[in-house]
Amino acid sequence: MLRPFLFLLLCLSSSSASAEQYGSELYNSGWQIKIDNDLWTGQSIDRDYTGGLAVTLSGKRAQDYLVSIDFLRAGIDGLLTFPDLYKTSEYMSFHSQQYGMTLFTPDDIESTAPVYDDRPYASLFFLSNTEFTVVPGKDRAYVSVLSIGFLGLDLAENVQSGLHGLTDSDVPNGWQYQVSSGGEPTVMLTYGVQNNIYSSKQQQLKLEYEGNLGFITDVNAGFNWRWGRISSPWWAFNPYQAKYIQQSMPVFSSNSSADKDEIYLWAGARLNLRIYNALLQGQFRHSEVTVSSSDMERLVAEYWFGATMEFANIYYLSLFLRGHTDEFKGPNARSAAWGGLVFSRAY
DSSP, rough: OHHHHHHHHHHHHOSSSSSOOSSEEESOOOOEEEEEEGGGGOSSOOOOOEEEEEEEEESSEEEEEEETTHHHHHHHHHHTTTTTTTTTSSEEEEEEEEEEEEEEOOSSSSSSSSSSSSSEEEEEEEEEEEEEEEEEGGGGEEEEEEHHHHEETHHHHHOOOOOHHHHTTOOOOOOGGGGTTTTTEEEEEEEEEEEEEOOOOSSSEEEEEEEEEEEEEEEEEEEEEEEEOOEEEEGGTTTOOOEEEEEEOOOOOOTTTOSSEEEEEEEEEEEEEEEEEEEOOOSSOOOOOOOOOGGSSHHHHHHEEEEEEEEETEEEEEEEEEEOSBBSSTTTTOOOEEEEEEEEEEE
């Protein structure tokens, strides 16, 4: 069923100038740490996507780790013939693995009773593997991500309570009512296509199309733009790839022959046709609080903007703000926003 959609993504893409060649993939091309928190927006509230943490390891090693699920991702790609979209062209493939968590809460975290008219408590602890394939001759790139994890682990309460204890914040009292409380395995498969529209040393613009199947099921389309002093190819920077927290993507360095380190501003947006979200609707296990299918917003717009600075051709620091429109209907429906920090080391 995904094959027609993948073909549609290909048809929507167009080609222009070729991308810079980066050669063969390193065994260890870098690592990245991502930290999100809604309090970084300057608001004194703790709700919706309240925070997340992820560590990404990049390079061929992502295929070799004992706990790697890259062989599963590659097997599914083969069954769906996803590589047929690019295998007749010259291409470069890069890999990464990510370990992460995301936490979600309603507005009233002090209530000891279930909060039925708001979003439920929810958590996800996950592992993902990514293959990122660039076709320089067509100014096009392809993304394949497999994520597996657990909803509803008790560890979520321990993490948030510990952080709130350190910051002397309100103690969350409703984690026993989180989605899939007690733990439930879950999975998501992501496919995307990127298309370079414009690329220069000062500015880059690309269009992106994506489909997700699993604990979040949707299709979306949008753009990503960056402007400043740029010495890396258009495909090397990927804030578009995110489901709340940014997804696993390989880490790339800038052009080592550049006279100065990169520094740039960036922004983007997309429109999601949301079909299912287990973090709101629950999964197979009974959940005390969920959002019904009829109360889900089907069109969800997202936006992001930030700034990135490179140090010594190998370190990157990004600060950003992300947000989205209402995800559900009702008296407590609202948009959400959060801030984030990304620190990378490239080899």
